[in-house]
Amino acid sequence: MSKQYSIFLEKAAEALDIPPSKYKQAVSRYEAVGTWLESGEYNGQIEGVCIYPQGSFRLGTVIRPYKDHKDQDYDIDLVCELGAAVTSSDAEETKHLVGNRLKEHERYRQMLDKEGKRCWTLNYAEQDGVGFHMDVLPSVLSPTGVSQTTISITSKIDDGYEWCSSDPKGYAEWFKHRNRVAFERDALRQKRSISLNFQDTYASIEDVPDLLVRTPLQRAIQLLKRHRDVRFSDRANWKCAPISMIITTIAVHLYQNESDVLQALQNIILSLDAHIPLLHGREVSANFSNQKIIHRLPDGTWYIGNPVNPDENFADRWHEDGNARAKAFFQWVEMLKEDFVSAAKSGDAVFKKKMEGLFDNAIANKYLPNSTPKVVPPPVRNVSISAAPKPWRNS
Incomplete structure (x- = not known):
């Protein structure tokens, strides 16, 4: 599934x-x-x-x-x-x-x-x-x-x-x-589809710009940002919601050229989940130590570097107000894990309900199985009667 x-x-x-x-x-x-x-x-x-x-x-x-x-x-x-x-x-x-x-x-x-x-x-x-x-x-x-x-x-x-x-x-x-490997794998197929479905806009495959191609990495980032927007919309700490630059940078670092959107998304989430011990002064889980993207420094501050300018720290305010932004980030990671990892393992009904709370219900109804299980009728038993009973006794 x-x-x-x-x-x-x-x-x-x-x-x-x-x-x-x-x-x-x-x-x-x-x-x-x-x-x-x-x-x-x-x-x-x-x-x-x-x-x-x-x-x-x-x-x-x-x-x-x-x-x-x-x-x-x-x-x-x-x-x-x-x-x-x-x-x-x-x-x-x-x-x-x-x-x-x-x-x-x-x-x-x-x-x-x-x-x-x-x-x-x-x-x-x-x-x-x-x-x-x-x-x-x-x-x-x-x-x-x-x-x-x-x-x-x-x-x-x-x-x-x-x-x-x-x-x-x-x-x-x-x-x-x-993103290059995934782009080269997916570009031709997607450009052909866009040219076919938007003929009034792009007359040929060559007319479709590269910037319209979407790899699993780009789709995962879009889904992560939407999840953040929805899940923090009614929270008291909405001002501490993770910024898009942090979401994008971390996702790019953790993407492993998966060809499947769900797999890419889940791998990113599980890697982030392994960073939660940092909030309690412990190290990243050993199985994910080579994917350490978020750093907790000895003085209690946090560091997520700009990949093209390491002197710029995207998490320079995470320590403020009792680590409010760091706490909000890892609360979000726990919500991600519940919505995209645990729910996917819990069956169609649970996953669909979670997705309906995040995305367009019409899309969920079209592409996800109905949450109501199909009623399977019991098997019909074949009964063989060799001879009908007589209503009287032989005299």
């Missing part, structure tokens, strides 16, 4: 994903924004502007956010990289150069949200019940970065602005490298 469960999970993740037609629409929109930003004069202060996607949209792990018990608009993250160095740029000025350029466009000015901590957000109206939030991140090249793709991004703080280091290009290349 695990094969049927895996098919269901594939379909559940597909329903959360951005459809190919909407993907093409999103690309068209961010390219238009990019063209507008690239053509700006910026008071002669900037030479060259580069626009590119980052985050889940670029990694192929995008899902519709879930909030207030319903799906929200897709988030599309863009980097606006200005041709200047940090040494010659001011964070506040850089942030507003991009914001002011967006405000010069009549339509974008109407769509522009109030200034965010790091981004400028354009809100696109819904079409067919699906809308977009496009977050534009102002940045400049970092002359002292650990790689040639390191950038400095602007961040608004209480008393002004500051620079923060980031490397979305480097991270995307790391992800692509770790």
